[in-house]
Amino acid sequence: MSDGSSGEGAKGAAPSRRKDARRNKEALLDAAAAVFVTSGVDAPVRDIAAAAGVGVGTIYRHFPTRADLIIAVYRHQVDACAEAGPALLAGGATPHAALGEWVALFVDFLVTKHGLAAVLHSDEAGFDALHAYFLDRLVPVCGQLLEAARAAGEIRSDIDAYALMRGIGNLCIGAESDPRYDARRLVELLIAGLRSPRHPLTGR
Amino acid sequence: MSDGSSGEGAKGAAPSRRKDARRNKEALLDAAAAVFVTSGVDAPVRDIAAAAGVGVGTIYRHFPTRADLIIAVYRHQVDACAEAGPALLAGGATPHAALGEWVALFVDFLVTKHGLAAVLHSDEAGFDALHAYFLDRLVPVCGQLLEAARAAGEIRSDIDAYALMRGIGNLCIGAESDPRYDARRLVELLIAGLRSPRHPLTGR
DNA sequence: GCCAAAGCGGAACGTCGTTCCGTATGGTTC
DNA sequence: GAACCATACGGAACGACGTTCCGCTTTGGC
Numbered sequence: 001m002s003d004g005s006s007g008e009g010a011k012g013a014a015p016s017r018r019k020d021a022r023r024n025k026e027a028l029l030d031a032a033a034a035v036f037v038t039s040g041v042d043a044p045v046r047d048i049a050a051a052a053g054v055g056v057g058t059i060y061r062h063f064p065t066r067a068d069l070i071i072a073v074y075r076h077q078v079d080a081c082a083e084a085g086p087a088l089l090a091g092g093a094t095p096h097a098a099l100g101e102w103v104a105l106f107v108d109f110l111v112t113k114h115g116l117a118a119v120l121h122s123d124e125a126g127f128d129a130l131h132a133y134f135l136d137r138l139v140p141v142c143g144q145l146l147e148a149a150r151a152a153g154e155i156r157s158d159i160d161a162y163a164l165m166r167g168i169g170n171l172c173i174g175a176e177s178d179p180r181y182d183a184r185r186l187v188e189l190l191i192a193g194l195r196s197p198r199h200p201l202t203g204r
Numbered sequence: 205m206s207d208g209s210s211g212e213g214a215k216g217a218a219p220s221r222r223k224d225a226r227r228n229k230e231a232l233l234d235a236a237a238a239v240f241v242t243s244g245v246d247a248p249v250r251d252i253a254a255a256a257g258v259g260v261g262t263i264y265r266h267f268p269t270r271a272d273l274i275i276a277v278y279r280h281q282v283d284a285c286a287e288a289g290p291a292l293l294a295g296g297a298t299p300h301a302a303l304g305e306w307v308a309l310f311v312d313f314l315v316t317k318h319g320l321a322a323v324l325h326s327d328e329a330g331f332d333a334l335h336a337y338f339l340d341r342l343v344p345v346c347g348q349l350l351e352a353a354r355a356a357g358e359i360r361s362d363i364d365a366y367a368l369m370r371g372i373g374n375l376c377i378g379a380e381s382d383p384r385y386d387a388r389r390l391v392e393l394l395i396a397g398l399r400s401p402r403h404p405l406t407g408r
Numbered sequence: 409g410c411c412a413a414a415g416c417g418g419a420a421c422g423t424c425g426t427t428c429c430g431t432a433t434g435g436t437t438c
Numbered sequence: 439g440a441a442c443c444a445t446a447c448g449g450a451a452c453g454a455c456g457t458t459c460c461g462c463t464t465t466g467g468c
């Protein structure tokens with residue numbers, strides 16, 4: 001958000017920085033990914049620094065906030081998920097089915113990232129960027145699927161993508177550490193509850 | 205769990221302890237309730253101690269774990285919620301409607317307790333007791349409602365009370381601090397998704 | 409080889425949960 | 439009323455953590 005993220009997207013060019021700086025950033029990314037797997041996304045900063053063989057200062061220089069680090073680690077996967085949305089909509093059977101499949105994709109992603117879902121909802125300062133990134137990237141996709149299903153008359157119309165995404169994220173919390181809790185199943189139920197524009201709960 | 209919680213349930217008799225000890229415990233309970241409202245259930249221990257006018261050591265003596273304090277503060281409300289279950293089942297229209305009303309009651313309780321839902325799912329050590337208390341108290345009630353609805357043929361049968369309660373709890377996380385997120389609505393959808401034993405998502 | 413700028417490591421600081429122990433207090437006994 | 443001791447109290451002390459800051463090292467252009 002704040003720093004110069006203008007270029008960066010192209011081939012392999014990020015020549016503005018010194019070589020060792022780029023190398024350290026890379027090492028940090030790799031180390032963080034590894035540590036996240038074993039200790040969860042809220043692993044101590046020092047652990048990540050140690051795993052990368054750098055000092056803690058170096059982490060904060062490259063990733064001012066933990067959220068920035070998490071985003072950097074998972075950016076590719078989130079983007080892939082976002083891009084899968086339209087594809088599913090085009091190739092799938094009904095919009096509602098496509099929505100279900102896409103959501104399952106997202107849930108699979110979240111559930112396999114130890115603690116990500118938990119941190120994703122956290123309103124602690126500093127995680128705003130993480131929040132925003134996921135939301136910016138995924139809510140529009142979800143909205144598109146929702147809109148298509150709505151247009152097809154498959155779902156009730158009074159639910160918005162933002163709330164739904166947050167709900168799905170919340171349902172994934174703790175899923176990785178409790179075998180009795182099946183987040184996938186509950187999300188399925190939630191999506192199923194979206195169906196049928198007849199009457200909600202109150203029979204009016 | 206550990207200390208002598210044997211009596212305590214009766215009138216006002218808990219004479220085994222010293223007078224000041226009882227007074228402090230009471231002050232702590234009141235202070236905690238007040239602080240929880242303003243700063244959430246994960247307010248710093250020192251704040252609670254200060255609000256009660258005692259030292260931190262006193263908190264830990266009376267409530268070895270933060271979970272114990274939280275349980276003590278909300279015990280009455282949780283119990284009331286648990287007891288409302290059978291009443292709703294007896295008085296309500298259909299079992300599924302009763303389930304919906306009961307769940308709404310629980311959601312209302314959770315949503316108004318700043319941060320409770322968040323801490324309720326947390327698998328950090330020390331919160332096991334809190335977890336266990338809520339689950340022990342509410343899962344059986346939920347199971348009873350679920351069973352009744354199942355017997356009436358109103359819901360699909362392959363969801364268990366534990367997972368459902370955890371899902372509802374999760375959906376309530378962050379509801380108090382985000383006006384765009386309507387936990388009540390999502391829980392309604394989830395309950396609605398329970399309905400109709402026809403076919404889940406896959407059409408088989 | 410020289411030098412500024414860029415980058416680095418890790419010590420230092422503040423916050424928090426938790427433990428521990430010297431001291432104060434309540435209740436009991438004479 | 440005084441003395442005694444178990445009970446309970448307060449808060450200092452400790453360790454883990456996030457975050458900041460600064461003296462030193464490395465890099466890359468000259």
